Amino acid sequence: MKPNFDFEEVKQVVIDCLRKKGLRRTPERFQILRHIYERGGHFDADTLYVELRNKGINVSRATVYNTLDLFTKCGILTSHFFTPHHIVYDFSYKAKQHEHLYCEVCGKIEEFCDPRLSIIEEDVQKLTGFKVTKRSVVFRGICPECQRKIKD
Ligand SMILES: [Zn+2]
Ligand SMILES: [Zn+2]
Structure with missing residues (x-):
């Protein structure tokens, strides 16, 4: 991009x-x-x-x-x-704030955005009194290509 x-x-x-x-x-x-x-x-x-x-x-x-x-x-x-x-x-x-998907098999990295995470972030700040300065959410797993290869 x-x-x-x-x-x-x-x-x-x-x-x-x-x-x-x-x-x-x-x-x-x-x-x-x-x-x-x-x-x-x-x-x-x-x-x-x-x-x-x-x-x-x-x-x-x-x-x-x-x-x-x-x-x-x-x-x-x-x-x-x-x-x-x-x-x-x-x-x-x-x-733009974005989060990551990480494939544990091939190491591929993809990005995603979800506005719901900002709502959670605000709630957590209110609840804990923490001032969040950085956000890093990673979903780990197996990408579609690697899932296909594993099946074959
Ligand atoms: Zn993969
Ligand atoms: Zn990124």
């Missing part, structure tokens, strides 16, 4: 974040940002590294790892641990 904002807008967010953190504006960081902007969706560091290399963008694995961590701290990526020790990133700048 194409983002509904210009690349320059998200680039400015990163520039401001780098300034606040006193970090340099290296061209690699913006090449990685542009690639994420164009591809969207969910990805892990290794997938992104391979995609960048295939595009002819010469970055080290360490740079990719560091940059994804940095972008997460800048608030434009959200990290998910669908399995332990493996981070999946979501390009979440201006993204």
